[in-house]
Amino acid sequence: MKNLVQNLLSRNTILIVALLMSLSLLGIIGIQVYWIIFQVELNEKTLDNNVLSAMRSVAEAVEKKEEDCAKQDQALITKTYDRLVEQTLYTASAKRAIDEKINLQHLDNILRQQLLEHNINLDYNYGVFDQNFDYYAIVDNQYQVKPNTKNLVHTGIFKKLDVSKYQVKLFERHADYGTMGELRVYFPNKFKLIWSNVWKSAIASGIFTAIILFCFVYTLVVIVRQKKLSEMKNDFINNMTHEFKTPIATISLATDSIKSPTIIENKDKINRFLNIIKQENKRMLSQVEKVLQMALIEKQDFKLNLEKLSLHDIILQAVEYANLQAEQKGGVVCVDLGAIDDTIEGDQTHISNIIHNLLDNANKYSPEKPNITVSTAQTYQGVKVSIKDEGIGMTKEQKKHIFEKFYRAHTGNLHDVKGFGLGLSYVKTMVLAHRGDIQVISELGKGSTFIITFPHKILDKNNV
Amino acid sequence: MNGNNQKILLVEDDQNFGDVLRSYLEMHDYIVTLATDGSIGSDFLRKSKYDLCIFDVMMPKKDGFTLAKELREKTRTHLLYF
Ligand SMILES: Nc1ncnc2c1ncn2[C@@H]1O[C@H](COP(=O)(O)OP(=O)(O)OP(=O)(O)O)[C@@H](O)[C@H]1O
Ligand SMILES: [Mg+2]
Numbered sequence: 166m167k168n169l170v171q172n173l174l175s176r177n178t179i180l181i182v183a184l185l186m187s188l189s190l191l192g193i194i195g196i197q198v199y200w201i202i203f204q205v206e207l208n209e210k211t212l213d214n215n216v217l218s219a220m221r222s223v224a225e226a227v228e229k230k231e232e233d234c235a236k237q238d239q240a241l242i243t244k245t246y247d248r249l250v251e252q253t254l255y256t257a258s259a260k261r262a263i264d265e266k267i268n269l270q271h272l273d274n275i276l277r278q279q280l281l282e283h284n285i286n287l288d289y290n291y292g293v294f295d296q297n298f299d300y301y302a303i304v305d306n307q308y309q310v311k312p313n314t315k316n317l318v319h320t321g322i323f324k325k326l327d328v329s330k331y332q333v334k335l336f337e338r339h340a341d342y343g344t345m346g347e348l349r350v351y352f353p354n355k356f357k358l359i360w361s362n363v364w365k366s367a368i369a370s371g372i373f374t375a376i377i378l379f380c381f382v383y384t385l386v387v388i389v390r391q392k393k394l395s396e397m398k399n400d401f402i403n404n405m406t407h408e409f410k411t412p413i414a415t416i417s418l419a420t421d422s423i424k425s426p427t428i429i430e431n432k433d434k435i436n437r438f439l440n441i442i443k444q445e446n447k448r449m450l451s452q453v454e455k456v457l458q459m460a461l462i463e464k465q466d467f468k469l470n471l472e473k474l475s476l477h478d479i480i481l482q483a484v485e486y487a488n489l490q491a492e493q494k495g496g497v498v499c500v501d502l503g504a505i506d507d508t509i510e511g512d513q514t515h516i517s518n519i520i521h522n523l524l525d526n527a528n529k530y531s532p533e534k535p536n537i538t539v540s541t542a543q544t545y546q547g548v549k550v551s552i553k554d555e556g557i558g559m560t561k562e563q564k565k566h567i568f569e570k571f572y573r574a575h576t577g578n579l580h581d582v583k584g585f586g587l588g589l590s591y592v593k594t595m596v597l598a599h600r601g602d603i604q605v606i607s608e609l610g611k612g613s614t615f616i617i618t619f620p621h622k623i624l625d626k627n628n629v
Numbered sequence: 630m631n632g633n634n635q636k637i638l639l640v641e642d643d644q645n646f647g648d649v650l651r652s653y654l655e656m657h658d659y660i661v662t663l664a665t666d667g668s669i670g671s672d673f674l675r676k677s678k679y680d681l682c683i684f685d686v687m688m689p690k691k692d693g694f695t696l697a698k699e700l701r702e703k704t705r706t707h708l709l710y711f
Contacts, residue, residue, distance in 0.1 A: 415646040422653050441645045
């Protein structure tokens, strides 16, 4: 019970930590995004202000120049001051179309100068829009041809200028004469400038965040997996101790019984008890073997004691034992040893354990009379051993997991088939260590076949 | 320890342990009935009365707790888990 509480507690702790971590990560990402956006907006605002102020200066200069010119003309024509004449001349000059009022070179120079003065070192396009005739009179230091129709659909640079937010009125004081214009500027690389001092830190923080995120997820996965494994191991130990208790209790009770005066006279009974003690002893031995196997899979860097073996001899020995077990349930183990050359290189103990484990499973997972066939055959890779049963079989999903440590497909509340889910993971580890191969064919309800192939010789002896 | 021919129902799936335990109890003058799994055990329970029942908890078909629950609903036998 205490264990359970502890488990719950630590599971919750992990959950809370993960949650906190996720939240703070989200927070950090949010703050970073906020700062980047803030910086970009600030950049844009500064640029906007500078550009517009430069353009206003340009407009002023252009207007002033026009005024000066008009005054000069006036001075040339009339030497005397005459209000009426002045008025007429002003009107005449104001009525001129916008392209006549602007000196191309002057506009170009002043615009460049003003932009530089305002620290705007960017490529740009500009245009002067004639609101009277509804067209761009000047674009990039060139007069444009006046189109015959109005309301043309603008494309290309015209369209860009149309939607640019840098627009300043020209000759607003001539509005009455309908000869007003608009200076428009467009920066093709504006985006670059706005992001110029931001993108590096944006990418850097993006990369760092990604790394943190990856590490976080990785750690979480490892923790969860580790936790699961440790729970399984706990289960295993609990199971194991229970399994050990039974033979120990049996042996202890049997020896007590033998000691009692009523039985010590009875040879038959003593023999029966001795037999039981022997059996239970064997059982404990095989359980110890299991624990050792588990330790072996855990360690991974075991040493194989390689020697030349006759696979058929090992199989026959294992079958003899398995037959005893199968007979108890009314079944039988058949053998069909067809391999011509059955010599393999391997570790006697482990090869024998492999066959024992597979036969044990075939027997355990046949609820009715076990009908088991062991056959061998020669293949290109070496010797193939098939162990076939007609038991309960497995589903595809179960088949995927059976080689995992502690995995047991056929569990339930009823402990009808005992086991730890270690047999097959041991088998697989050992088969692979012998450079062999293992495969399963199985159908639920029909039975299973385990096929292992051992090479005659282990060629690369690294890590063996 | 002496049983005075009291009746015991022993439900235990482990053959050897069941065997040994039965002999041991019989040695002490109890009358022991051995059932090898839970459902056989509950059959016996239905048929006759026992002074003591001993159940293994982990058993095929019907585990010890279920059996004990069944029993408690019917009678007031002494229960012993192990
Ligand atoms: N011949 C088979 N037929 C059907 N299912 C099988 C067979 N062999 C193995 N399995 C399934 O694969 C699971 C894993 O088998 P494995 O041998 O690793 O463990 P186990 O037999 O449960 O325990 P143990 O560690 O005592 O061998 C089994 O629990 C069983 O569900
Ligand atoms: Mg097994």
